[in-house]
Amino acid sequence: MNQSSNQLFDVYFTQPAMRKVFSDHGRLQGMLDFEAALARAEASVGVIPADVVLDIAAACRAEGYDVGELAIAIGSAGNSAIPLVKALGKQIAARNVEAERYVHLGATSQDVMDSGLVLQLRAAIELLENDLQQLADSLAEQAQRYADTPLAGRTWLQQATPVTLGMKIAGWLGSITRHRQRLLEIKPRVLCLQFGGASGSLAALGDQAFPVAETLARELKLNLPEQPWHTQRDRLVEFASLLGLIAGSLGKVGRDLSLLMQTETGEVFEPSAPGKGGSSTMPHKRNPVSAAVMIGAATRAPGLVATMFAAMPQEHERSLGLWHAEWETLPELCCLVSGSLQQALHVIPGLEVDAERMRRNLEQTKGLVLAEAVSIALAQRIGRDAAHHLIEQCCRRAVEQGVHLRQVLGAETQVTAQLSNEELDRLLDPAHYLGQAQRWVERAINEHNALAR
Numbered sequence: 001m002n003q004s005s006n007q008l009f010d011v012y013f014t015q016p017a018m019r020k021v022f023s024d025h026g027r028l029q030g031m032l033d034f035e036a037a038l039a040r041a042e043a044s045v046g047v048i049p050a051d052v053v054l055d056i057a058a059a060c061r062a063e064g065y066d067v068g069e070l071a072i073a074i075g076s077a078g079n080s081a082i083p084l085v086k087a088l089g090k091q092i093a094a095r096n097v098e099a100e101r102y103v104h105l106g107a108t109s110q111d112v113m114d115s116g117l118v119l120q121l122r123a124a125i126e127l128l129e130n131d132l133q134q135l136a137d138s139l140a141e142q143a144q145r146y147a148d149t150p151l152a153g154r155t156w157l158q159q160a161t162p163v164t165l166g167m168k169i170a171g172w173l174g175s176i177t178r179h180r181q182r183l184l185e186i187k188p189r190v191l192c193l194q195f196g197g198a199s200g201s202l203a204a205l206g207d208q209a210f211p212v213a214e215t216l217a218r219e220l221k222l223n224l225p226e227q228p229w230h231t232q233r234d235r236l237v238e239f240a241s242l243l244g245l246i247a248g249s250l251g252k253v254g255r256d257l258s259l260l261m262q263t264e265t266g267e268v269f270e271p272s273a274p275g276k277g278g279s280s281t282m283p284h285k286r287n288p289v290s291a292a293v294m295i296g297a298a299t300r301a302p303g304l305v306a307t308m309f310a311a312m313p314q315e316h317e318r319s320l321g322l323w324h325a326e327w328e329t330l331p332e333l334c335c336l337v338s339g340s341l342q343q344a345l346h347v348i349p350g351l352e353v354d355a356e357r358m359r360r361n362l363e364q365t366k367g368l369v370l371a372e373a374v375s376i377a378l379a380q381r382i383g384r385d386a387a388h389h390l391i392e393q394c395c396r397r398a399v400e401q402g403v404h405l406r407q408v409l410g411a412e413t414q415v416t417a418q419l420s421n422e423e424l425d426r427l428l429d430p431a432h433y434l435g436q437a438q439r440w441v442e443r444a445i446n447e448h449n450a451l452a453r
Contacts, residue, residue: 013336015335018338019338024067025063027120028084030116031112032116033220034116037216041219042105048105049098056102059088059095069083070084070087084112085104089103089104105204114230118222119222124338128334128341131341136451137448138348140448141349147170148166149166150163150359151165151167152358159362161370161373163437166437170443172253177448182242183242194228196230197228200230233326244302246337247336250298251298254292257290257347268351269354297336304336308329311323359430370430374405374424377427381418406428
């Protein structure tokens with residue numbers, strides 16, 4: 001782990017594997033992998049002697065460099081590639097003075113840093129893909145398990161008509177499926193080489209420039225873009241935007257869970273574990289600690305995404321300051337989203353569901369949440385406006401008298417003349433007013449399965 005990171009909070013907010021990708025070691029290794037691949041590509045095309053490649057590649061190991069010294073040098077150099085290339089040259093010269101002449105030939109600092117970043121992003125995307133796949137699998141399983149479990153729908157934080165817990169979870173699943181689709185779609189645009197030299201023309205390599213670029217892209221297993229993108233940052237901003245979307249959808253999961261866990265609701269809980277969700281003063285507390293991370297990441301991500309957007313209008317062929325604003329922003333976004341995903345992966349498979357509490361909560365309004373069902377059935381007999389007005393009056397009386405709506409309806413001759421006791425009982429049963437909830441679950445699972453294949 002990067003020793004300068006906030007270690008007290010990293011375990012809570014960040015996946016360790018993602019932090020490793022964006023550690024100092026990970027950053028250095030990405031840039032050094034570019035330099036080694038550049039030497040191999042240039043030797044392959046005949047730009048540099050083949051016998052210098054081994055000495056250059058041997059020095060391209062991050063553990064051979066002092067991060068502290070490089071950090072001090074960056075303060076004067078203005079970026080991380082300049083002092084790294086100097087240090088690399090010294091190490092190569094110690095092995096082979098002749099080889100040192102050919103390191104970094106034709107490249108510029110931003111080529112090294114951007115391509116190194118893309119290599120890090122490739123590793124980050126692999127982690128995200130694996131975690132999103134696992135989360136989607138768990139969501140699909142839970143949506144199916146609770147497809148028929150009635151739950152109070154809630155609009156404007158008030159009870160509305162019934163839904164099912166499976167339908168709610170299927171909504172979470174649908175967003176994750178779409179994010180997985182988006183990630184597949186943008187990978188070819190994001191994972192592309194940066195190689196343009198001083199001003200993007202690769203003039204230093206003459207006629208050999210394009211063959212070197214093609215070979216370098218193959219060496220790094222990256223796509224070769226239509227031209228270098230030193231100040232065209234839409235690829236990275238598109239990826240940042242997707243990270244923001246993922247964070248937001250996970251924040252929605254966290255928000256719903258935290259509300260369902262409230263004492264007054266008590267319907268769905270994060271899985272319990274020793275020491276999890278406790279309070280420093282109140283022994284009874286069971287706090288939604290995983291939901292807090294998901295909500296926290298969703299709160300922080302928009303600002304980071306906004307920074308990436310703000311850094312887009314970069315000057316001419318190389319930027320001053322705007323490029324620099326990206327360096328810590330995009331890695332932090334990746335780390336935030338990875339931590340949110342880890343919490344979701346911990347919570348979703350072990351959801352603790354109290355279906356009986358859901359049933360009792362549905363009864364809190366004493367049948368009022370199903371007034372729509374009675375009104376629609378009655379409208380088929382006496383017309384919409386008359387039915388709506390009549391049921392509205394019945395609801396008002398039920399509230400004033402503090403009794404169940406069924407009691408008021410059973411005493412209202414205008415209702416009983418049209419609807420039997422059996423019909424009223426059925427209409428006021430939440431399990432019989434779930435609409436297309438089961439279908440929505442099936443469709444979400446089918447879309448997930450289609451992508452999983």
